[in-house]
Amino acid sequence: MAKNSQVIKREEVVIRFSGDSGDGMQLTGTLFSDTAALFGNDLSTFPDYPAEIRAPQGTVGGVSGFQVHLGHSEINTPGDFADVLVAMNPAAIKANAKWIKPGGTIIFDKDNFTSKNIEKAGYKSDPIAEEKLENYNVIDAPVSSMVKEALKDFGLDPKSVLRTKNMFALGMVYWLFDRKLKYTEQYFDKKFSKKPEIAEANKVALRAGFYYAETIEALNPVIKIEPAPIAKGKYRNISGNTATAWGLLAAAEKAGLKVFIGSYPITPATGILEEMAARKDLGVKSFQAEDEIAGICTALGASFAGNLAVTSTSGPGLALKSEALGLAVMAELPLVVINVQRGGPSTGLPTKTEQADLTQALYGRNGECPVVVVAASTPSDCFKYAFEAARIALEHMTPVILLTDGYLANGSEPWRIPNMDSLPHINPPFADKKELPFMPYKRNCDTLARSWAVPGTPGLEHRIGGLEKTLKGTVSYIPENHEMMVNFRADKVARVVSKIPPLGVIGEESGDLLVVGWGGTKGYLLTAVRELQNEGYKVGLAHFNYINPLPGNVNEIFSRFRKIVVAELNTGQFADYLRQKHQNFRYEQINKVQGLPFTINEIKEKCIKLLEEK
Amino acid sequence: MAELQTIQYTPRDFKSDQEVRWCPGCGDHAVLNAVQKALTELGIPKEKFAFISGIGCSSRFPYYMDTYGFHGIHGRAAAIASGVKVANPELSVWEITGDGDALAIGGNHFIHAVRRNIDINIILFNNEIYGLTKGQYSPTSGKGIVTKTSPFGTVEEPFSVGELVVGAKGKFFARTIDANVALSTQIYIEAAKHKGTSVIEVLQNCVIFNDGIHDVVTGKEVRDDRTIILKHGEPMIFGKNNDMGLILEGLKLKVVKIGDNGISRENLLVHDAKEHNPGIHYMLANMRYPEYPVALGVIRSVEGNTYEADVENQITEIGKTAKIRCMDDLLSSGSVWTVE
Numbered sequence: 001m002a003k004n005s006q007v008i009k010r011e012e013v014v015i016r017f018s019g020d021s022g023d024g025m026q027l028t029g030t031l032f033s034d035t036a037a038l039f040g041n042d043l044s045t046f047p048d049y050p051a052e053i054r055a056p057q058g059t060v061g062g063v064s065g066f067q068v069h070l071g072h073s074e075i076n077t078p079g080d081f082a083d084v085l086v087a088m089n090p091a092a093i094k095a096n097a098k099w100i101k102p103g104g105t106i107i108f109d110k111d112n113f114t115s116k117n118i119e120k121a122g123y124k125s126d127p128i129a130e131e132k133l134e135n136y137n138v139i140d141a142p143v144s145s146m147v148k149e150a151l152k153d154f155g156l157d158p159k160s161v162l163r164t165k166n167m168f169a170l171g172m173v174y175w176l177f178d179r180k181l182k183y184t185e186q187y188f189d190k191k192f193s194k195k196p197e198i199a200e201a202n203k204v205a206l207r208a209g210f211y212y213a214e215t216i217e218a219l220n221p222v223i224k225i226e227p228a229p230i231a232k233g234k235y236r237n238i239s240g241n242t243a244t245a246w247g248l249l250a251a252a253e254k255a256g257l258k259v260f261i262g263s264y265p266i267t268p269a270t271g272i273l274e275e276m277a278a279r280k281d282l283g284v285k286s287f288q289a290e291d292e293i294a295g296i297c298t299a300l301g302a303s304f305a306g307n308l309a310v311t312s313t314s315g316p317g318l319a320l321k322s323e324a325l326g327l328a329v330m331a332e333l334p335l336v337v338i339n340v341q342r343g344g345p346s347t348g349l350p351t352k353t354e355q356a357d358l359t360q361a362l363y364g365r366n367g368e369c370p371v372v373v374v375a376a377s378t379p380s381d382c383f384k385y386a387f388e389a390a391r392i393a394l395e396h397m398t399p400v401i402l403l404t405d406g407y408l409a410n411g412s413e414p415w416r417i418p419n420m421d422s423l424p425h426i427n428p429p430f431a432d433k434k435e436l437p438f439m440p441y442k443r444n445c446d447t448l449a450r451s452w453a454v455p456g457t458p459g460l461e462h463r464i465g466g467l468e469k470t471l472k473g474t475v476s477y478i479p480e481n482h483e484m485m486v487n488f489r490a491d492k493v494a495r496v497v498s499k500i501p502p503l504g505v506i507g508e509e510s511g512d513l514l515v516v517g518w519g520g521t522k523g524y525l526l527t528a529v530r531e532l533q534n535e536g537y538k539v540g541l542a543h544f545n546y547i548n549p550l551p552g553n554v555n556e557i558f559s560r561f562r563k564i565v566v567a568e569l570n571t572g573q574f575a576d577y578l579r580q581k582h583q584n585f586r587y588e589q590i591n592k593v594q595g596l597p598f599t600i601n602e603i604k605e606k607c608i609k610l611l612e613e614k
Numbered sequence: 615m616a617e618l619q620t621i622q623y624t625p626r627d628f629k630s631d632q633e634v635r636w637c638p639g640c641g642d643h644a645v646l647n648a649v650q651k652a653l654t655e656l657g658i659p660k661e662k663f664a665f666i667s668g669i670g671c672s673s674r675f676p677y678y679m680d681t682y683g684f685h686g687i688h689g690r691a692a693a694i695a696s697g698v699k700v701a702n703p704e705l706s707v708w709e710i711t712g713d714g715d716a717l718a719i720g721g722n723h724f725i726h727a728v729r730r731n732i733d734i735n736i737i738l739f740n741n742e743i744y745g746l747t748k749g750q751y752s753p754t755s756g757k758g759i760v761t762k763t764s765p766f767g768t769v770e771e772p773f774s775v776g777e778l779v780v781g782a783k784g785k786f787f788a789r790t791i792d793a794n795v796a797l798s799t800q801i802y803i804e805a806a807k808h809k810g811t812s813v814i815e816v817l818q819n820c821v822i823f824n825d826g827i828h829d830v831v832t833g834k835e836v837r838d839d840r841t842i843i844l845k846h847g848e849p850m851i852f853g854k855n856n857d858m859g860l861i862l863e864g865l866k867l868k869v870v871k872i873g874d875n876g877i878s879r880e881n882l883l884v885h886d887a888k889e890h891n892p893g894i895h896y897m898l899a900n901m902r903y904p905e906y907p908v909a910l911g912v913i914r915s916v917e918g919n920t921y922e923a924d925v926e927n928q929i930t931e932i933g934k935t936a937k938i939r940c941m942d943d944l945l946s947s948g949s950v951w952t953v954e
Binding site: 250280299324326465475 | 661
């Protein structure tokens with residue numbers, strides 16, 4: 001596969017695969033990402049798909065997309081605008097026109113641009129002209145007829161033939177970026193090991209696309225993205241949901257405990273339950289409950305019985321779990337609750353991303369009911385923060401809510417695999433069999449955690465529950481006792497601050513503007529802050545992963561900057577929280593509630609405006 | 615069996631230091647006594663018992679037991695108990711619940727626990743009223759009952775516990791009367807020994823808000839004629855004079871008198887609690903006075919796989935050939951590349 005075309009090197013490129021939700025765009029994007037990762041590029045991906053499994057064919061609502069951002073340098077976001085759009089139908093143009101970089105490349109399946117499909121997408125006759133994209137590098141490939149021709153001797157039914165269209169398109173993109181077909185071909189051999197003719201058909205379609213792009217010189221010069229200079233080590237691609245599940249499993253191993261997950265399927269959190277259910281080899285007990293409430297209640301039962309207990313959900317499910325979460329607070333049992341946030345309220349935007357469950361996580365329960373709240377900020381660091389959530393829950397005898405979001409959950413990135421030896425041991429405060437009589441709510445002087453007496457241990461029989469108790473475990477309505485226990489529970493959570501790392505600053509250590517973020521927006525804020533720094537601005541980023549309690553050095557860091565702006569994908573929940581916790585600062589806000597991540601540009605623009613104001 | 619012989623408990627060993635706070639005369643006291651008695655007969659070490667409850671008068675039960683206990687939230691005891699048992703199958707897990715807790719707010723968890731056949735023993739205190747909230751009708755209250763929330767009588771049909779259990783593919787259902795400690799103790803022992811979800815409906819009397827609701831069948835004077843105690847393998851005989859029985863006529867049960875129309879003991883149905891087909895159990899569980907005597911005893915007790923054992927088996931089986939045995943294995947599995 002020698003190349004005649006000229007090749008130029010670029011730092012980074014963004015590619016978006018887009019088509020009907022049945023066109024296999026998620027697979028196409030994933031295969032491209034894997035090839036890029038194995039080549040050594042740094043990358044970040046963002047799948048964007050409709051809630052309907054099969055939305056009406058050819059409509060804008062049914063468009064499924066997968067964006068890949070790959071680079072020679074560090075990549076922190078899936079990218080704002082695409083250099084290359086692969087559009088399998090007119091609706092894909094409609095959905096993505098405003099997300100293509102000016103002058104970018106658009107590859108579309110000419111055969112699928114029938115008058116019916118054009119009309120369905122809301123165009124009159126010519127999507128390219130109507131979107132004023134004529135000056136872009138438009139490649140109208142007859143994808144459908146080419147695969148039919150390429151596979152005519154295979155004896156496959158027409159449906160199976162057309163199913164390889166995405167591979168033809170992928171082949172074209174591989175040529176554009178000078179990629180090898182090897183990894184994708186190996187995937188076909190593995191995936192279709194029992195149907196070699198299908199494996200072969202996909203390979204032929206892939207190669208046909210590659211050669212077609214070469215023949216028409218689809219892009220001149222061809223773009224080459226050299227491998228990124230990344231740290232030595234073993235790597236893999238990992239999505240946020242898988243990383244979350246693995247972080248929990250790692251914590252269980254480090255604590256020497258069995259894992260129990262009680263969950264009810266809900267988008268976009270289901271992947272965590274699925275990954276845990278697959279891990280019978282590591283002894284995971286996964287319980288697909290009859291509802292969200294049973295999910296958390298079975299987990300709480302398992303925690304009482306001595307397991308590392310987990311329940312995973314998304315916003316509406318967290319709402320349903322709130323009463324049982326209160327019971328976990330009262331029973332002072334370790335429990336990890338994962339909320340993969342999505343657009344809300346109510347059913348909201350199930351497949352889109354948002355950070356609007358922060359207030360719910362912090363306060364959404366009856367009574368004085370504090371829990372630890374932790375948030376992950378990239379797909380791969382879901383591993384770290386799931387591990388942290390479990391560590392804090394187990395060592396401090398408290399429920400911990402881990403917030404991720406739909407964008408982290410489904411996004412993926414290369415991840416340097418940690419060695420299990422490098423992770424800390426987790427030491428739950430198991431009750432001492434010699435210290436009798438056992439007092440269920442007697443506390444450790446340092447952490448204020450109570451001891452964990454696991455059923456089956458002789459001599460430690462005791463009763464816990466949702467009614468207020470004395471330290472001995474007796475039900476009590478004594479006013480002073482209730483107030484004391486309320487304060488203990490709050491203080492216990494507050495004291496976690498001594499067991500979490502201080503807040504760091506990325507960029508300028510002090511200066512004109514501190515950008516403050518939390519959770520899944522990190523990549524965008526980081527990129528924006530780096531670019532602003534390069535443009536000469538005195539800007540820093542303080543990105544929070546520990547939300548409750550907040551790290552101990554917040555005041556110190558905040559006071560080093562002239563202005564503070566809190567950027568989040570909601571209307572200002574974290575900003576309000578900071579106003580309450582750290583009142584001596586003025587907080588500006590950057591907010592977005594569109595079910596979409598930030599773009600680098602919108603963050604930069606708003607920051608520059610703040611920097612230029614007095 | 616040496617170990618078993620060393621465990622000699624008396625009911626007192628299961629009493630906690632908490633003062634029992636149910637109303638004087640409440641049926642719950644008798645249930646507590648019967649359970650504490652039954653536990654002494656099981657040969658299970660005390661630390662292996664876990665009592666899980668929801669919310670309601672009866673749900674205070676775990677506080678009075680000197681075992682592990684977890685007083686949960688309204689309706690969720692079945693879910694919490696399921697988690698306890700699946701997490702540690704070696705525990706003897708008991709769920710204490712009532713008609714409101716199990717069948718209204720917790721109806722979903724109740725049917726699914728039964729369907730999964732998790733080995734928990736559910737004692738359902740059925741007094742056909744909400745006691746803790748002071749007298750509102752429950753899902754088992756008879757249609758038309760006048761309560762604080764139904765001043766003109768209810769207009770809804772009640773659930774029958776046995777019917778629900780059978781409908782949810784239940785494998786063990788028994789019914790007893792709170793005051794009959796001997797029968798109750800025997801039933802709790804059988805329930806504990808049964809592998810799978812056991813549901814025991816206790817016809818329990820709330821002295822304050824629904825006093826005497828079961829008297830029409832459980833009253834001292836009438837109970838022999840208006841109840842039948844079913845025993846596996848024995849003919850279905852009842853009555854003060856042991857002269858009444860049950861036969862099958864067409865597709866229905868029928869009450870007969872021995873001696874009438876040439877009916878003898880041999881003509882009576884013989885109770886088979888182990889029959890998988892639930893048809894006859896369904897009819898027996900649904901017998902209502904005055905047409906029939908109310909069935910007591912173990913009505914259905916069928917063998918079946920338990921959820922938690924199947925989970926353990928799956929883990930063991932997969933473990934035999936698993937390539938991934940620890941986290942380092944998992945982290946390095948699949949598509950991994952090295953950057954030099």
